Amino acid sequence: MVLSKFMPQNHKFSERFAAMARNAHATSQALVDLLENYTDVDAKVQRIQDLEHEGDRLSGEVTDLLAESFIVPFDREDIISLNGELDDLVDDMEEAAVKLSLYRLARPMPEMVQIARIAERQCALLAQGMPLIEDSHSKMGDLRRIEKEIRALEDEGDALADQVERTLYDGVQDVPAMIAAMRSGEIVRLLEDATDQAQRVVKTVASILLKNA
Numbered sequence: 001m002v003l004s005k006f007m008p009q010n011h012k013f014s015e016r017f018a019a020m021a022r023n024a025h026a027t028s029q030a031l032v033d034l035l036e037n038y039t040d041v042d043a044k045v046q047r048i049q050d051l052e053h054e055g056d057r058l059s060g061e062v063t064d065l066l067a068e069s070f071i072v073p074f075d076r077e078d079i080i081s082l083n084g085e086l087d088d089l090v091d092d093m094e095e096a097a098v099k100l101s102l103y104r105l106a107r108p109m110p111e112m113v114q115i116a117r118i119a120e121r122q123c124a125l126l127a128q129g130m131p132l133i134e135d136s137h138s139k140m141g142d143l144r145r146i147e148k149e150i151r152a153l154e155d156e157g158d159a160l161a162d163q164v165e166r167t168l169y170d171g172v173q174d175v176p177a178m179i180a181a182m183r184s185g186e187i188v189r190l191l192e193d194a195t196d197q198a199q200r201v202v203k204t205v206a207s208i209l210l211k212n213a
Contacts, residue, residue, distance in 0.1 A: 021130035028120035052094035096190035115191040122198035157195030
């Protein structure tokens with residue numbers, strides 16, 4: 001059952017989603033720090049893993065809350081989708097960080113840093129916009145602006161990933177160099193996945209706004 005304006009509101013969902021968006025932003029900031037200041041890699045990766053575990057905890061709270069709530073602020077299917085997409089966003093960033101540690105990259109590619117910065121900007125916008133999700137009538141303009149900016153940033157991430165793909169194997173002449181290029185390409189794709197996932201999150205938010213306008 002979706003609540004109407006005549007029903008008492010249940011703000012617990014928007015509070016959890018706002019907390020998940022803040023956690024995603026903290027994860028993106030930690031990822032940028034890892035890539036820009038490529039020292040103490042294992043400790044920084046552990047920090048990102050801790051944030052991923054916090055994301056799992058918050059996602060579990062949403063699932064439990066949904067199971068026990070009669071009144072919900074919007075469609076249950078949308079709650080499930082948004083919960084999963086925010087969780088996947090953090091998972092993508094955490095996986096990229098773990099691969100950096102596992103593969104023992106000597107240094108990140110410049111494009112990795114650039115795409116991580118894009119993901120951080122997207123997550124900052126999500127953290128800014130998520131608390132407005134139940135106040136969509138008065139904040140529709142702000143949310144639309146955030147949606148547009150996140151989509152534009154995703155296009156930037158795609159362009160950078162395509163650029164890497166075109167030149168990834170230039171100058172590769174032996175097996176070790178081939179392996180290093182393959183591993184770098186995998187990490188770039190994971191980072192791009194995070195920017196794609198941020199767009200999926202904001203797309204679901206936009207769908208919720210349209211349904212409840």
